[in-house]
Amino acid sequence: xxxxxxxxxxxxMVLVAIAFPAxxxxxxxxxxxxxxxxxxxxxxxxxxxxxVETVGITENFFGTxxxxxxxxxxxxxxxxxxxxxHGSGIFTGAVAGRSGTxxxxxxxIAPAGQPFHATWVLVGETGSxxxxxxxxxxxGNFDGVTGACDGGVFSxxxxxxxxxxx
Numbered sequence: 001x002x003x004x005x006x007x008x009x010x011x012x013m014v015l016v017a018i019a020f021p022a023x024x025x026x027x028x029x030x031x032x033x034x035x036x037x038x039x040x041x042x043x044x045x046x047x048x049x050x051x052v053e054t055v056g057i058t059e060n061f062f063g064t065x066x067x068x069x070x071x072x073x074x075x076x077x078x079x080x081x082x083x084x085x086h087g088s089g090i091f092t093g094a095v096a097g098r099s100g101t102x103x104x105x106x107x108x109i110a111p112a113g114q115p116f117h118a119t120w121v122l123v124g125e126t127g128s129x130x131x132x133x134x135x136x137x138x139x140g141n142f143d144g145v146t147g148a149c150d151g152g153v154f155s156x157x158x159x160x161x162x163x164x165x166x
Contacts, residue, residue: 028161029096031136033063035158036143039073039151049079055151057087064162065122067093069104081112091122095134096162100127106138115141120160136160 037059045052052074059069071089078084086107093099102125108118117139124132140156 026164028134028163029064031064031096031134031158031160031162033061033065033158034156035059035061035065035138035140036153036155037069038146038149038153040149042151047076051077053077053151057089061091061093061158063158065091065093065095065158067091067095071104075110083110083116084108085110085116085118090125095122095124095129095132096164098128098132098164100129101125102129102132108138115139115156120158122162124165131165132162133165134160134162 037057039055039057042053042055054072054074057069057071057073059071061067061069069089069091071087073085073087075083075085084107086105088103088105091102091104095102103123104120106118106120108116110116117137119137120135122132122134124130136159138156138158140154143153143155145152
């Protein structure tokens with residue numbers, strides 16, 4: 001009788017070990033939406049035939065990511081008009097219905113005279129976003145310059161995948 005009980009307990013433990021990771025590791029959630037941003041206070045410096053620009057950015061996200069971003073970006077503008085860029089800052093808002101803050105980092109390229117594209121990474125920091133992380137791509141266009149957005153106004157769309165965690 002003890003042998004049967006022991007085997008039942010062992011079987012139960014194996015089933016729990018198999019099932020528990022499946023419960024805690026939910027499938028990624030698809031992310032998509034649009035964004036617009038304001039680049040301000042650009043600082044330029046020459047680097048040989050290239051120009052390096054640093055700007056502050058405020059950005060609005062709509063869709064799966066719903067909120068605002070504040071950060072900085074560094075661009076290298078090459079003599080042929082193309083550019084590379086990377087930025088980082090803090091996203092504040094909701095991701096798939098969970099709210100809090102997260103770090104948001106990205107890097108990309110802007111071919112001369114063409115739309116730019118980039119990859120992004122989001123890592124939850126506070127609130128119910130603490131267990132959220134994600135990655136994806138975005139693309140967009142230059143929309144002009146305004147008084148407050150003296151570094152440019154940009155807009156586009158994003159897509160990616162999110163792991164919402166436990």
